[in-house]
Amino acid sequence: MTIIGKIAMFNTLTELIEKVHLGEDATIEFKREMPRRSNLADEIAAFANAKGGVILIGVNDDSEIIGLDKADLDKAEKAVVEICRDSIDPIVLIYTEKLRIDDKNLLKIEVPRSLFVHKTANGYFIRQGSSKREMSSEQLARLFQTRSQARIIAFDEQFVPNTHQGTLKEPLYRRFITEGAAEDETEDLLLKKRLLVKEGQEIRASVAGILMCHDTPDDYLYNSFIQAVLYKGKEKDANNQFDATDIRGPLDQQIIEAMKFAGRYNAVAAKKDIGRIDIPQYSMRAVFEAIVNAVVHRDYSKGGSKIRLFMFDDRLELYSPGALANTVTVDNLRYSQATRNELLARLLSEITLDDNMRRQVVRRHFLERRGEGVGIILNESEELSGKPPIYELFDEELRLTIFAAHTIPHYYSK
Numbered sequence: 001m002t003i004i005g006k007i008a009m010f011n012t013l014t015e016l017i018e019k020v021h022l023g024e025d026a027t028i029e030f031k032r033e034m035p036r037r038s039n040l041a042d043e044i045a046a047f048a049n050a051k052g053g054v055i056l057i058g059v060n061d062d063s064e065i066i067g068l069d070k071a072d073l074d075k076a077e078k079a080v081v082e083i084c085r086d087s088i089d090p091i092v093l094i095y096t097e098k099l100r101i102d103d104k105n106l107l108k109i110e111v112p113r114s115l116f117v118h119k120t121a122n123g124y125f126i127r128q129g130s131s132k133r134e135m136s137s138e139q140l141a142r143l144f145q146t147r148s149q150a151r152i153i154a155f156d157e158q159f160v161p162n163t164h165q166g167t168l169k170e171p172l173y174r175r176f177i178t179e180g181a182a183e184d185e186t187e188d189l190l191l192k193k194r195l196l197v198k199e200g201q202e203i204r205a206s207v208a209g210i211l212m213c214h215d216t217p218d219d220y221l222y223n224s225f226i227q228a229v230l231y232k233g234k235e236k237d238a239n240n241q242f243d244a245t246d247i248r249g250p251l252d253q254q255i256i257e258a259m260k261f262a263g264r265y266n267a268v269a270a271k272k273d274i275g276r277i278d279i280p281q282y283s284m285r286a287v288f289e290a291i292v293n294a295v296v297h298r299d300y301s302k303g304g305s306k307i308r309l310f311m312f313d314d315r316l317e318l319y320s321p322g323a324l325a326n327t328v329t330v331d332n333l334r335y336s337q338a339t340r341n342e343l344l345a346r347l348l349s350e351i352t353l354d355d356n357m358r359r360q361v362v363r364r365h366f367l368e369r370r371g372e373g374v375g376i377i378l379n380e381s382e383e384l385s386g387k388p389p390i391y392e393l394f395d396e397e398l399r400l401t402i403f404a405a406h407t408i409p410h411y412y413s414k
Helices: 013-022 037-049 070-086 137-150 170-176 183-192 207-213 251-264 284-297 342-348 355-361 373-385
Strands: 028-031 052-057 095-101 104-112 125-128 131-134 196-199 202-205 226-231 241-247 268-271 277-280 307-311 315-321 390-393 397-403
Touching: 013 028, 013 095, 028 037, 037 052, 037 070, 037 104, 037 125, 037 131, 070 095, 070 104, 170 207, 183 196, 202 207, 207 251, 207 342, 226 251, 241 251, 251 284, 251 307, 251 342, 251 355, 284 307, 284 315, 284 342, 284 355, 284 373, 284 397, 373 397
Parallel strands: 028 052, 226 307
Antiparallel strands: 052 104, 095 104, 125 131, 196 202, 226 241, 268 277, 307 315, 315 397, 390 397
């Protein structure tokens, strides 16, 4: 995934050109042309497993700038993004930049030091000197130990490479800092809120900062959006998709838009035993709790999947990437509390809902943190449909199924 932000290595063209003249070392690798995908995947993983580095495509081993045709430059950039997404596990976040030096086109690939240990189809590699090396069992064990210790810090509080204070959007982060705070206090306040964090001498945006204070978090954190699909009938079939949308934006906006999607297709029947009583397929209060839980508890370090909201004639399914946190199981969900993303939970608990949403869900903030969410989902949904919702865990992905109270797919004709 390409990420956008301040260049951290070789900040100026002059510095980069000087580095090219000095030749390859532990921080820079030259490629005359776009290499085979497997080879480039190994090089990127090796830098990510070490201290990071830069790959320049369009420079030969003798430090001569050869350049790429414009069409090849565009193809190379697209291929690099695909390699980082599909050929390296877990996904590596990189920064790409097209450069023009001496009237020749170059592709710069900046690979930050990663928080994880990365593997390609050829194994585990690390950068040593001016080349990559496959890691020995002892090296690999030490690296796993070192990086797992780094992850003692909650993932939502870790820094996002190639970001800075300006990456956060002011109208979004202003919601979390003291009203009327002076401009020179902003950085300190954002650091106290953990929307910004320190990486050595640099100030970076945190994972939570990107998720709550950037217009498109998935520019930085792959798949950090909600996919919503309405199917005709009871089976998942691409030919029977009636409506589908990818819901992007800061997490609170994603929750609101996912609620609107579910509400739009929440069919209502009328019961006329005593006057008229409208009976919806789903309790929107339960749906809200389910979406909030999915957003707060998903594992954002897993970029291979996104939250998915699927609606059928007879049920609603909600998928959230990541196993359950700590000692929580599908059997004790109602009674146990464990938050994977404590910082995200705190930030969402500070944002108030608008009046319309507040009336629907009977709460003031996105998250009240009283441990009532799962109980609301189970009780209100079963009361409507007569069937208890089902939580299931599949390969570190949690699925919640809420059954519809009745089937009236009248919206298909709209």
